[in-house]
Structure formats: structure tokens, C-alpha cells
Amino acid sequence: MDVARANRTAVERMMSARPMLRTVATAGEVIPGMHDRLLLHAGPPIEWERMSGPLRGAVIGAVLFEGWAEDEEEAARLAESGEVEFAPCHHHGAVGPMAGVISPSMAVYVVENVTHGNRSFSTLNEGYGKVLRYGAYSSEVLDRLRWLNDVMAPVLREALSDSEGLDIRALLAEALHMGDEGHNRNKAGSLLLLKLLAPLVARVAPDPKVAAAVLGFIGENALSVLNPVMAACKAMADAAHGVEGSTIVTAMARNGTDFGIRVSGIGDRWFTAPAGTPKGLYFSGFSSADANPDIGDSTITETAGIGGFAMAAAPAIVAFVSGVPSDATNATLEMYEITVAEHEHFTIPALDFRGTPTGIDIRAVVELGITPRINTGIAHREAGIGQVGAGLVRPPAEIFEEALLAFAENRGI
Amino acid sequence: MTVLRSAVRRGAYRDSIVLMQLQAALAEFPGVEDAGAVMGAPENLALLEARGLFSDAVPDVGPTDLLVVVRAKTASAADEALERIDDLLRREATDASASFRPRSLEAATRVLPDARWVLVSVPGRFAADVARQAIALDRHVFLYSDNVPLADEAELKRTAREKALLVLGPDCGTALIGGIGLGFANRVRRGDVGIVAASGTGLQAVACSIHALGAGISHAIGTGGRDLDTDVGAITSLQALDLLRRDAGTRVIVLLSKPPAPEVADRVLEAARRTSKPVVVAFQGYEAAGSGYEASGDGSLYFASSLADAARLAVALTGREPAEPATTSTRQPTGAGLAPHLRGLFSGGSLALEAVLALRDRVKPLFSNVKADGAAALPDPWRSQGHTVVDLGADEFTVGRPHPMIDNDLRVQRLRQEAADRDVGLILLDVVLGYAAHPDPAAELAPAIADALRPDLAFVTIVIGTEEDPQRVEAQIERLEDAGAAVLRDVGEAVGYSLNRLGLAGATAERPETGGAIPGPATGDSGDPATDSAAAGPTIDHAEAPGVALADLEAPGVINVGLESFRDALALQGADVVQVDWRPPAGGDRRLIEILEKLRR
Missing domain, CATH: 3.90.1700.10 (v583 domain like)
Structure with missing residues (x-):
């Protein structure tokens, strides 16, 4: 086909894709090809030997989070041994910020492009400071990951089940008119996410304290929307x-x-x-x-x-x-x-x-x-x-x- | 003892004007003797070598690498200068980056959607592709670049004609479109004389003479020097004649060219006749008598014997009483005996040709790099011998360096070289003023002249320009005269004056003037001049080719790709202009360029 026409087709598919945030689920259950000893990571394929500091740290943290090792040394040995398999997020319809490590038990956003039917995935954003995506794996980091998995994820899953999904393309269009560019600045988009989630969360949260904790976490993190936005962009690009x-x-x-x-x-x-x-x-x-x-x-x-x-x-x-x-x-x-x-x-x-x-x-x-x-x-x-x-x-x-x-x-x- | 130091900025493309400014700035540093800043093309390296600015220590560079070489008295002086390169380049960049500068032609068309013209002055090997893109975007092309293959020129012009577009050039130096000068152009009043010219400085000289005689220019359309070659078939000249035929503001047309091939001449002259307007034909060096090009029986074609003659004829045909021509040098020959040889150092190709034609029967042997009967080819264009006329704007001098109308360096060097030859008694120089030309040529030429004068060496200058040009012609003349040069305003007069000074006047019988008597005003054969395409009969020559829109000649907006000085000149004239921040495509990589071209089609 003529290159100009082919490009027109491709970009029209990209723009007509309509990514909806459908639910939150466990990576191992929804990401195609995800298995017990597989870790997904950001970027193109890479083996342990060539990984930079932050990515290695995130791998160690994910191994500890999964309970595959007791401590840092054992986790590093395991990663080096070849017993843990590595693959790019992109090979599995997923995307991750910074190190982008996704392990089988992690909660992930599930975004569906309702125009073309393809799905994409990303983790829940951990906020600022010491976080796995920058390669931190202290107990504080792992505790927060567990909170995201055990407290926030079930609430969001429940909340989203009451809706038809959140239209991330529409959210982005609005955020761009509020001073965001969708990558480095996500202040407006995160507040829009909070606005959309608040009534849904309030309805399903087991008690007001949980609702306050979840909504407080989303509202205080100006990067909250980055992960669903990235998944939405992945769904559009894959189309x-x-x-x-x-x-x-x-x-x-x-x-x-x-x-x-x-x-x-x-x-x-x-x-x-x-x-x-x-x-x-x-x-x-x-x-x-x-x-x-x-x-x-x-x-x-x-x-x-x-x-x-x-x-x-x-x-x-x-x-x-x-x-x-x-x-x-x-x-x-x-x-x-x-x-x-x-x-x-x-x-x-x-x-x-x-x-x-x-x-x-x-x-x-x-x-x-x-x-x-x-x-x-x-x-x-x-x-x-x-x-x-x-x-x-x-x-x-x-x-x-x-x-x-x-x-x-x-x-x- | 001097030292040579160099610095390289890989992939840092800059246009030649910026490089010139950089090397000029570096040469001003204390202890620095000379500096060169070039893109690393082989021909540029050769130029550096010729200036003693190259050694084995200079690192390997490619065409997209910026190479700076400094020759200084001490290593520390050289290093100090080289350390300033980035500052000097950055200043250049920040000065110009106030607003968005598109990198591609397509982006530029969105910045200035109404711009119907694209001015292309990128290096020759990239120029045809830029022109092709411009035509694809439905724009007229003013192609200043030279070193464009003839086959590309023919293809570009054919494609453009299909789309009712013009390609002026390649190697087109000048045009006046709706009163706006493109490329090198003088500020002349608007009037009712239209010009179609396959010669740049010829067009400028005729336009300035017409202005001096009190008349003005409707449009002056340069076509590029090879438009009347058989392979091109005068496509642009024929389109231009058709335009001027339809243009109500044009009453008299001047057609200017080197003598074309006979079959092309027939077509062009036929088209000229069909304009139903008086056409003054100046085929430089063409002998009217006995060639079959006599003035047509219907009185619509008038053959001129020189550029000045063409201007006089055109003004007479408008029915205007010619104004007093501008006064030329009144400085009388001192009568002192001069050394025997004449050397002409020209920046304008048509002016050089005009000089060769005026000299060829008077001085023998005459050498030149300009092709003309009666002049022997100069074996090495870098060295004169006997009587010599050199066109320093010819391709062999402009590869990788700016045109001598912008940059006087080469001419000043050559002037010193000629003056050092004790057999040289007279040096003839043209000084072409106008937009985009050097802002103050006398500031560089006058000191060189004053410095080189000796009792047996005289300088004669031909100043082409108007009192409205940005350089202020009176000031230029005054400084040249103060330096000891004689100043004249057209080539014929200057040659006559020079021969007189050398004691060679009357050496040979004058050629008969072919223009004959000055005709009266044109009356128009069929009442009012035909100005409407429907009323003026079939479109000339290519009945199937659509005519170019006359509206595109008025208040032209311009997209400038290449030399920023052309952008500045357009802005100075109040034209809408957008500069494309052009770089060689794909960094100049031939394989990638080939792929891109194939994928575009």
C-alpha cells in the first residue's frame, strides 16, 4: 500500500480508539501470557546483566513482594540465576512508568479500547518518594504495594463495576484544556479522576475511613492518573x-x-x-x-x-x-x-x-x-x-x- | 612561525552567511591571521587548503560537519579564538529564534499559507529536491541555487508548467515580482516595462538603467541562464512572455538572454510577437545582421546591441521622454602611461559577458572563463593572463563559498593578485548594489583599490544600482572615487573609458550599432494592448499548458529556504516572508535520501 495512505489508516485507528478504564484486576489473571515466574519491565527487552540500578532495584522489590525470596541478596541471586523470566510490558499489552515492573500478584488497571476491542494494562501509581518504580524496595515500599493491592484495588474494582468504565480519552481532552500535557503534568487529570471516582468509591467502600484513605491517596498524588493514561495511550497505539x-x-x-x-x-x-x-x-x-x-x-x-x-x-x-x-x-x-x-x-x-x-x-x-x-x-x-x-x-x-x-x-x- | 588549529562540530549545519560571519569574527581575535569556517564538503576543504588553512592535523570531516580552522601567531591565540566558536554561533541562533522556525517546507506553508513563492538557495545537490517539494505544494519556485543538473531543470520546469507554476532558475539571481525583489534586486520604481531575462545581473543592469531614464518596471522575471537551452526549450521564458502579454500593467517587454539555439529562438521570438506588445530583444553577443533575426516586419520586435541600448529602446517605446542619464565619473584620465594589460574581475556573469563582447574586437588575445566567440578560454580560472575578464560568480568559484556579490573576500584577494602583476595596467570591477548584495561593498573594495594603486595601474568600476538601494549609490560612488577609481554606470561606457586609458581606443573599427534609430512610442497594432487572456488569442506555444495566475505576481508572500540574507532583504521590503530552518535531508546520507525519495512517490 501507498505509505501516505497506510499512515492515514494507522493514525485514524489511533485517534478513533476509545480507551475506557474498565476495572482493576490481578496481573496474573488478566494480562495475556503472564505466568508465575515472569516479571514485566519497561522498555525494550533486556537481561539482568545489562539492567541499570533503578530497574534492578525494582526487580528485587517485585521478587520480595511476590515472596520468591527472603531478602535482597537472595532476590538478586534469583534474578541473576535465570529462574525468573523477564519480558517487556509492551509484549503483553501493558505499560509501566519508570522501571515499569509488573509481577503476577500486582493489581493492574484494565483499559479497553471499545472501538477496536483491544485491552491494555498498567499498575496503580504509588505516589512520590521511595517507590518501586524508581527501584526502591524497603519495607515501606513493599507495605505501600500491599496496601494498594489489598485495600485500594478491591475498592476501585468494586467502584468501577458500578459504572460503564471511565472514558480516559475524554478525561485527557479535558485535562489538556486545564494545563496538563499528560506526561509530566497530570495535576488536572488526576483531579478529574478523583472527581469521577469519588461518588463511586463512596458508594462501595466498606467504611468511611477506607473511602477517605483511598480518595485521599488518589487526590494527593498528582500522578494518580498517569498509569491509566499510559494504558489508554497503549490501547490507542496498539490499535x-x-x-x-x-x-x-x-x-x-x-x-x-x-x-x-x-x-x-x-x-x-x-x-x-x-x-x-x-x-x-x-x-x-x-x-x-x-x-x-x-x-x-x-x-x-x-x-x-x-x-x-x-x-x-x-x-x-x-x-x-x-x-x-x-x-x-x-x-x-x-x-x-x-x-x-x-x-x-x-x-x-x-x-x-x-x-x-x-x-x-x-x-x-x-x-x-x-x-x-x-x-x-x-x-x-x-x-x-x-x-x-x-x-x-x-x-x-x-x-x-x-x-x-x-x-x-x-x-x- | 604560525600555528594552525582546528575544531569540529559534528552535524552542526549552518548556512554560508553564518559561517562567513563566524570566520570574520574569529579573524578579528588578537594574534589570529586568518580563519575559515566551512561545512566539511571536499570542495570546501580544497578552498581552505588554497588559503593555507589546511593540514594533515585537521580531523576527517563530512559534509554535515562544521569545521573551523584558525591560523594564528601563537597556539594560545588560536585556542582562545576557537573557544569562542559556540558563543558566536549561539548569538547567531538566539538573535533569530524569537518565533517558531519551521524546518520543513510543508510546515512553512502552514505558517504562511498565502505565500505563493518559494525561494530556494540551498546547496545545489539538494536544490532540485526542495524545488520538487515546492511544486508538489503548489508553489512557484525562485531557484537561486546553482550546480543543479540540466535534466533536473527540464523536469522541474515541465512539472511546474503542468500545474501553471513558474520555476525561475536554477542559477536565477534576481526577479522583481509585483515590486518586490527576490534574490539580488535593486529598488526601482514600478512602471510599464516588463522584463524576461535569462541573465541575472543583465536584468539588474537593464532595470537600473530604465529607472535612471525615468521609467519603471512592472515585473522582471528571471528564468535562469539555461532556460533557452535546447534541452529546456525556454519553458519559463514562454510562460513569462505569456504572463506579461496578459498583464495590463505591462506595455513594453524586454527579452534578455545569451543567444539561444536557433529553433528555441524561433519559438521565443514567435511568442514575443504574439504578445502584441513591443518587445526589445537583447540577445547578448548575437549579430543581428545576416542572422535571420532582423526586426520583424510588423514592427513589434526591436533588437538591441547592448544592455544599455535595450534600456534606452524600452523607455523610448513607452513614449516617455528619457530623463537625463545619471552622471558618471568626471574624473579625467591622468594621461600617465599604464602597464599594458587589462583585467576584469566581475561578480555579475552577464556584466562579464557584456565586457567580453565589448572588448573582444579591441584587445587581442582576450582570455575569459565566460564562453563567447572572440575570447579564448582561460586555462586556469584562478590565474589571469594577458587581457583577461573573469566571472567570479561562475560555478567554479561559488561551490562552497558565497557569491562575490555577497562576499568580497575572493575579489579582494584576486584584485591584489592582479595588481602584483606589473604588466597589469587597468583593473575593471563591477559593483552591484541592491537588496541581498553586500551591505557596503565600497568599504571593502575602496581600501583595497587605494592600497593597490600605482602610477601605471588604474581602476575602473561599474556601479549598478539606484539611489533608492539600501547601500546608497552616491555614497558608494564617492568612496570609490576617493580611493582613486573611475566610476561609470554601464559596461559599455566603462569599457570605452578603459580602452581610452590604455591607449587602445580605435584599435579596431567599431561594430555597427544594430539597434538603429530610437523608435517612437508604441501605438499598439490593434487598438488597446491585449490584456485579457480570452481576448488575446491562444496561449503561446503550449496551448494545453494552463496559464500562470496573474494574481500570483502581486504582493508575493515568500517562503525562504536557504540564505537568511534573502529573508532579511524581503522583510526590509515589507514582504511577508517565513524562513525555513533548512538542513541537509537525513543529514546528507545518500542511502537514506534515496529511500525517502522513493517512499515519497
């Missing part, structure tokens, strides 16, 4: 995957060591290169010397046309990347150059309600030398210390070139 002849990117993801992309018309192959280190602002006491290379599946937001691509909607966070609101506008304008569509549902008031740049075309990336712009958090390179800053990163240009060469080869060019 665009596998269109023959399409050069649209359907996954961008980092495992803390490598940055990888997948392309709609090239099947399931990853194109990878060493991940860069984000440029940005650091929390006090930290500097770029503390930064881990880029990590996490949250680049699925940019893949679906929000995040760094919708920067013009979120002038409040331009300080992370340099300075003035016009920089935010220019960031979005730049992304129009490498995308094939303007989103039908996600619009930007400051740009006269123009749709966000959607559907990254590897041809445009290679031709113009403009790589996608990604807003991201920055992880400490040592396990368990947590987030040290936030900023801007771009994928390595060569993975787009390699993908284009592979695409051309498949077509006999």
Missing part, C-alpha cells in the same frame, strides 16, 4: 500497530539502558540504541551526575500525541526545559513537522484549538533530523533513591534511521 506499509511509530520505550521503538508496518521488531540522559532541572541536592539514563514506558504518551507533543497546552511546566511560554508553543509546533495528523480529540486552546501532533512518521524524523520531544522524570542511577528531577529527552536518531532502512529492505527498495 495503530500492524498496518502494512505504515511508517508510524507505535511504541517508544526505555528500560534505563536502551531506548527502543516499534513501527506499525515493521511488525514486532524493536530498534534500539543506548538511552540518553534527560536534560532538565534537578531537585536540590542532585545533579546530572546522579541521573540514570532515560527510563520508562511513559513515552507511550508522546507516541499517542500528548506529553511533550502537547507542550503548548502546559506552559506552567516550561521551566523544566528552559524558560518561557513561547518555548512550549514552539515545542508543539516542532512536533507537527514529524507527525502525520492533528488529533481529532486532543486540542490545544493556545493554538486556536488545533489538534495535538499525532502519529510520528519515521520518514519525517529521518529527513528533517527532528527526533520526538519527550517530557520525562529523571531517575537516580542508584536503586531506591527515587526521582531526582524532570526535563526533556530525545530518542537517539539512529533508531529511526535503522527502522527506515529495515522498512525499505522489507519493500525491496
